[in-house]
Amino acid sequence: MTTTVSALPAVPAIDEALRAALRAKVDGKAKPPGALGRIEDLAVRLGLIQGTTEPRAENATLLIFAGDHGLTEEGVSAYPQAVTASMVRTFLAGRGTANAFARAVRAEVRVVDAGVVANLAPHPDLIDRKIRRGTRNAAREPAMTSHEVDTALATGAELAAEAADAGADVIVLGEMGIGNTASASLLMHRLLPAPLATCIGVGAGHDPAGLARKRETLARTAARSDASLPREVLAEFGGLEVAMMAGAVIGAASRRRAVLVDGFIVSAAALAAIRLEPAVRDYCIFAHSSAERGHAALLDGIAADPLLDLGLRLGEGTGGLLALPLLRAACGLMNEVASLDEVLSGAI
Missing domain, CATH: 1.10.1610.10 (Nicotinate-nucleotide-dimethylbenzimidazole phosphoribosyltransferase (CobT), small domain)
Structure with missing residues (x-):
């Protein structure tokens, strides 16, 4: 394309x-x-x-960015890649946890296809911005080209700015992508930086053998490249949905909108945005401290003080939605x- x-x-x-x-x-x-x-x-x-x-924090839009990861070929996730597309369809049917929480707090939900490995049927709440059908396998080659990274960043910025221009006072970021905790761990490792072992957790639910395989794979993946600059790190190890979220942080900040940052993966995207444009740090409100290993260390590394600590590790923007009433109370x-x-x- x-x-x-x-x-x-x-x-x-x-x-x-x-x-x-x-x-x-x-x-x-x-x-x-x-x-x-x-x-x-x-x-x-x-x-x-x-x-x-x-x-004001009355009007809020949750943007759920979805994309697949070639790194799943290495067994870094406990779930098959097809779950990404299945969950996107669940969101569009209004039946996901994010949908239920969004209804509870009166937030709009839009789903962005950044790079799902499936043909998704048109839907009023689906924004089709697919750059490619999933990233390449980062254990063997760069996940994205520099052009794909730049396209994802620009697209995310555009979508967040459009949501703000349409009336959103707050932009909540969420994600869906099997394998994206592996990508987030690698981004944290290079961009914070932090020891790789500190950054790797069970993700969606690895057993001990699966976690050991994930650790070995990510160590091998990290050794493949010494990239340290944010665009290069995104190209080597990032996800299409993660890069779009990084762009969305910048786009929301450009419109002077608060960005409610969800859990580990969205925080890794926010970290990439901060490394690209340090001024966005002032616009990021970190919703909660996730139970995923690495998240607390990531938050500490950027001096973030999350609003909630509920033991969450689902993603989808659920923690961001639960924090939204606190912003409304503050405005009240x-x-x-x-x-x-x-x-x-x-x-x-």
């Missing part, structure tokens, strides 16, 4: 001059200073992201709660 690759959009720096006004507004509410703990900090953070003292504090002056003056 011939595709013209667009430049990634510019990301505005956070206006720190607004912080004092935001903090004063939070501190002036009818409550003891600091009584709402991290929700107060979150309210200030959302105001800084949006550049306003009246932040900023926009709806009376000031202490109003209470004491009898204006209420």
Whole structure:
């Protein structure tokens, strides 16, 4: 497929001059200073992201990026590759966990075919941006060409920007791709960086023999290339859906939208985005600390303080959706709660 690759959009720096006004507004509410703990900090953070003292989080869009991985040929996943397409169809039928959680928190769900090894039927909630039918086997050769990486990044940025322009106050990122915890482990290993053993977990559910095979395969894969620059690392070890999510982080930030980062795989994509464009770090709100080995170390490595710790390891954006009500509560504090002056003056 011939595709013209667009430049990634510019990301505005956070206006720190607004912080004092935001903090004063939070501190002036009818409550003891600091009584709402991290929700107060979150309210200030959302105001800084949006550049306003009246932040919003009412409208949220979950973008689930789906893609397959050639690395599954090496047995790095406990599930067959066909599960990716089956789960995409489940999302489109409205029957996935992500769908149920999205309904619970009033979020829109769109599924992006970044590189599924299947022909998916058209659907109103499916965005067809397939670059190729899965990545190449990263244990033997680069997973993607540099052009494919650039196309995925630009496409993700475009889709997130379009969601923001259509009215989304918050972009929630999710993923589906058998084998993508293996890809995320390799990205973390090179981009954080961190010892490879720290980055590898059971993924979707390996038994001890499967985990040992995954560790051996990823050690062999990592030894194949010494890439360390973000685009090169994505090309060597990344996934089409992971690269698109990295682009989506940049696209959302370019529109001054908060990005709710889900678990290990989305965090690896966010890490790639941060290494490409450091300014996006201020726009990333890390939803939760996953039970997947490596996630806590990844979060520590970028000084991220996740909102929740529920033992989740599903992906799909589920943790991001569960954190969404906290953002709405923070906006409610900023926009709806009376000031202490109003209470004491009898204006209420």
